Amino acid sequence: MRAFINPTSRKLALAGAAAAAALLLSACGSGSGSDNDSTSGTDHGAKTSASATAAPSGSVSPGAFNDADVAFAQAMIPHHEQALAMAKLADGRAEDAGVKKIVADVEKAQDPEIRKMKSWLKGWGKPESAGQSGHGGAHGGHGMAGMMSEQDMKDLESLKGKAFDRKFAELMIAHHDGAVEMARAEQKDGRNETAKQLADEVVRTQSAEITELRKILGRL
Template sequence: MRTFRRRTTRTLGLSGAVAAAALLLAACGDDGAMKGMDHDGPAASATAPAASSAAPSASGAFNDADVMFAQMMIPHHEQALEMAKLADGRAEDAGIRTIVAAVEKAQDPEIQKMKSWLKGWGEPESAGMGHSMAGMMTEQDMKKLADAKGKGFDRTFAELMIAHHEGAVEMAKDEQKDGANAEAKALAGEVVRAQTAEIAELRKILDRL
């Protein structure tokens, strides 16, 4: 009887230990699941960066036309800024100086915006188009502008910037027609609006020079 009692007691003790271990493992599993549901827990922290990094700077869908618009408009804007810088110490007409200020104010922020889009889309900044884009000045054009002063500069600047803006408007209208990204199309609309108005003003300046 004593031997039987000892074995029974030992068996009950082992059964209790197994049950306790099972309960402990279940509790740990529930705790892990709760942590996975908690937005501040390790599981949420591990997945959150991947979700945020997947969103491009320009939200929504985009297509090849959007990419080409940004890749072409960046160097186009950069050349307009180069032309505007040449006005310092050369431009005489107040209207030309006003246009120069407008170009500098609008186009540098637009360049930065388009660069951020391309980065978010995983596309290169350059399409390798160079001077073949509509309205782009040649090296001779830029030299002619740099060599001019006073009214000669004002007239040359107006003539070249009209052609330059017309090229930008043409590219922007293509984006409005063929693009898919809402933000890119909105910027294209702003380019059409602003630069069409500046073309009209530059023509008025030419008439009085």
């Protein structure tokens, strides 16, 4: 004689089995989730690697770039470095309040910009110096627009007071004109948006400083 099985008991048993199976699958799923995370990480790495043809991993300036972007950074780094050297000479020599303000503005803006551009070049897998990549040309050394000669720097260092202020204003106007020229070339020919934004900033700030320096010259 068959034992009578209560339909309700059968349903409960089936439900229990289903729950146990779900727990087992969940445990397995958790393990595979780790695999998926690993796979996802691998995929992400692959995407990063794929984008590295435009800008290698670690770049602070993501996205595509071209030769004009590289040339802009390689040229503007030494250009900014010389502006900082000129600004440093103002310590103990400058007298005019307007000149001192320009000096402070140059130091505040250009040192961080140098660090940015160096990080871009590192991220792009390019050397900091154009000469290192075999491309000297107009951007190499004193051939860059607005760069001072060693004699210019010595002359500036030998002056104090109003004579220093006048010479500093004259030289910095020429120096800024060169930076604006290079930045406009980047605006026109560059591809990387972050580099082009910095070029916009250089044009804006240094054009304004040129105007101020001309006013200073007018009153000295």
